[in-house]
Amino acid sequence: MVWYLSYMVVYFLFMFSLGIYYFLKVKSSQDYLIAGWNMGFWSIVGTIVSTFCGAAVFIGWVGMGFTVGLSGFFQFALPAVVFSILLIIVFAKPLRRQKLYTIADLFSERFGKTTGVIPSVLSAFVYSVPTLALQMVGMTTVFTIAFGMEVSTGLIVAFVLILGFTILGGLPATIITDAIQSVIIIVGIIALFIASIFYSGGFKDVVNNTPSEYLTPVGPDGLVAVLLFALSVGPFYIIWQSTWQRIFASKTEKVARKAGVTGFLIAGVVSVLPYSIGVIARNYVPVDMNPDLLFSYVTAEVLPPYLGGIVLVGLLAALMTGATSFILQGSSNLTVDLYKRLFNVDASEKKMMIASRVTVAIISILGLLVAFNLTDIVSVYQWALRLSAATLVFPFLAIMFWKRVTKTGVQISMIMALIATIIYPYLGLTLDHTIFGLTTSLISLIIISLLTRHAASEQVRAVFWEDLLSAKNRV
Secondary structure (H helix, E strand, O other), rough: OHHHHHHHHHHHHHHHHHHHHHHHHOHHHHHHHHOOOOOOOHHHHHHHHHHOHHHHHHHHHHHHHHHHOOOHHHHHHHHHHHHHHHHHHHHHHHHHHHOOOHHHHHHHHHHHHHHHHHHHHHHHHHHHHHHHHHHHHHHHHHHHHHHHHOOOHHHHHHHHHHHHHHHHHHHOOOOOOEEEEEEEEHHHHHHHHHHHHHHHHOOOHHHHHOOHHHHHOOOOOOHHHHHHHHHHHHHHHHHHHHHHHHHHHHHHHHHHHHHHHHHHHHHHHHHHHHHHHHHHHOOOOOOOOOOHHHHHHHHHHHHHHHHHHHHHHHHHHHHHHHHHHHHHHHHHHHHHHHHHHHOOOOOOHHHHHHHHHHHHHHHHHHHHHHHHOOHHHHHHHHHHHHHHHHHHHHHHHHHHHHOOOHHHHHHHHHHHHHHHHHHHHHOOOOOOOHHHHHHHHHHHHHHHHHHHHOOOOOOOOOOOHHHHHHHHHHO
């Protein structure tokens, strides 16, 4: 316990020292929410690794490896990395040149301010709040391992620490600490992986004693199941606002692309390890254990406190960075997309800073309420991804590539896709859930756009082609 406490005290003193520094330094909402479009290569690499490797990695993915084996990597992590890199390679330059804060900003610029409401609400409440709750639950797991803390107490402590740091430092403090925390995360997960192999008798014993289906890319459920799960996860990462924020925060387009690709490649390699730990754990963990508790059990069982403390701080680092990123994502949506665009277009910088910190508190409180009622980490995260992807992916692609898309087409498409995804479980269909939602979105988007005209509030353009043409003209 002394080791755990010492590591954590040092860690949080470091975090809050930087938080206070940026509290005194940051004077504008632009700096607070988007780091002034001025972050360098390694800062962006570090924050991508840290944010990607949150509760889903250390808790959900270890449990997933235990349940379905290494196929979990091909179902979840690999699609996320591939689609994220695709977003950065194809869209980083044209998106950054728009000088935006959020994905809803893009919708509002193209179709008028009311169209940004749906993506803003989705981003703030359907994604940011539950994923923040996941980080709080993860931190509570750490406090329970280290100090035997009750769940309710742990959630309150996690809430206070996360809210305090985020209100103080905003995105600049998050990105700077992420760069350092990414090293702790990588060291921690590698240490646990190596210790698990030795605890199981060595690599040869692990391979010999593990059922073969848990060591293959298709796993016990088969290729179709892997592909369908990957499809329910991957498309979301095209519209993952956390990556958009890192693109916007980069000081140049070149940094945005190179750092983004580098960060996700590193994150992809790191993400193999939690699945591997889950597979290895099948050699010494009761097979009926709750997968969400597996990480805690393995850490306490396998590692001595002086090493276990490093792993737990690595987990705290991942959870803290994920939590602050998701809070700021939701705060950006509420402050920029709703407060400024809809209610106070001429808001002063002082009012924007106040609104930013108030909305940070709102998102944090909602996250705490969800955390008190959270049971299944992977399922909750998958639902958040599925709803967001089905509703926003095709409208986003239309904004980038299809000049003919209309405001009415996008609005009705988003509403229909959202409804279709929510009611799917009650329809008794054999068609995959995500495919059903995406198909509804695509068909309604095309048909309604072709049947309607552009609204007066629209800026009729295909952002990608317009940016490409502008780049050619500059040359």
